[in-house]
Amino acid sequence: MESKKKIFTTAPLPFMGQKRKFLKQFKPALESYSPTATYVDMFGGSGLLSHTVKSIYPDAKVIYNDFDNYRERLENINNTNVLISDLRLILKDYPKDSKITGLVRDEVIERIRIADEQGYVDYITLSSSILFSMKYVLAFEYLEKETLYNCVRQSNYDASGYLDGLEVVCLCYKELFAKYKDLPNVVFLVDPPYLSTDAGTYKSYWKLKDYLDVLRVLDGTKYFYFTSNKSSIIELCDWIETKTPMSNPFTGATTATMNATINFNASYTDIMIYK
Known part of the structure; x- marks a missing residue:
């Protein structure tokens, strides 16, 4: 069926x-x-x-x-899910919506740095999980200067079938x-x-x-x-x-x-x- x-x-x-x-x-x-x-x-x-x-x-x-x-971001959705899942684990005992400081902030920044060095990071999607509402950055050098917040998404992103049937140009x-x-x-x-x-x-x-x-x-x-x-x-x-x-x-x-x-x-x- x-x-x-x-x-x-x-x-x-x-x-x-x-x-x-x-x-x-x-x-x-x-x-x-x-x-x-x-x-x-x-x-x-x-x-x-x-x-x-x-x-x-x-x-x-x-x-x-x-x-x-936008298609590039969709094609890298698995990498984005892995990164955000790791941040979710780092922040599992951290208060929701609170400012991320100290050693925990260092750990979050380091995990993102590794992802950035390994290849693609969707900074727009990432911003929605660790920056204040409606605030976005487009590169690591800007992110590491920002105040971080624990707004990490609690489920994976899924785009299955989203572009099916469309002619993309x-x-x-x-x-x-x-x-x-x-x-x-x-x-x-x-x-x-x-x-x-x-x-x-x-x-x-x-x-x-x-x-x-x-x-x-x-x-x-x-x-x-x-x-x-x-x-x-x-x-x-x-x-x-x-x-x-x-x-x-x-x-x-x-x-x-x-x-x-x-x-x-x-x-x-x-x-x-x-x-």
Whole structure:
């Protein structure tokens, strides 16, 4: 008997900006789109949107643009589990969520140093286990200077089947758009790094010009576009439409919002626009 494929409702490894909290609105919105369309995930990130589309529409062609090389982290998930299991053992008698100090901290740092010298360390995933909430580093030289906390995950990570059925590419979004923009029955998933939010774990830095360039993808296409109220992109497009001869790419689109909490005193509004 064939085992049922696991459907992920969150990315299998930590990723800043994944759309797990938006899935409740994203899934019903997909119902107005074709189950056999080609879905192009322009800024694939953790791949959660691509995975979700494929799980709902198994006959659809789904292109996941893994520009941030999330795939490498998934391929090394066994190494990550071994490292975190060893840290779990080192910290087994240490109070949960407390600062790691003294000889125990030295032991934790030494174990990570060995892993780093032996090969690959997924510092983003590791950060979620030994750094304060929402704080990430990308290399050992930064980690060893940080204050460590015992937030170690108590179970192994599992990504079995997560990318099954997806066509994985790694291209500049402009090149990917040029490849598919003139084909019939194509839906673009457009989730660029948010303007005016922390994008420290992304591969590149985004400026206002980059966000405005992305809007060309929305001109005359079917799309899902994600932004936040911190970017002011929607207000800018309204201004462009009323003050210039240019059109507003969001005219006639549907908007859904969700409050996102950063910490106890900071939040913003996530926005999904689809057409």
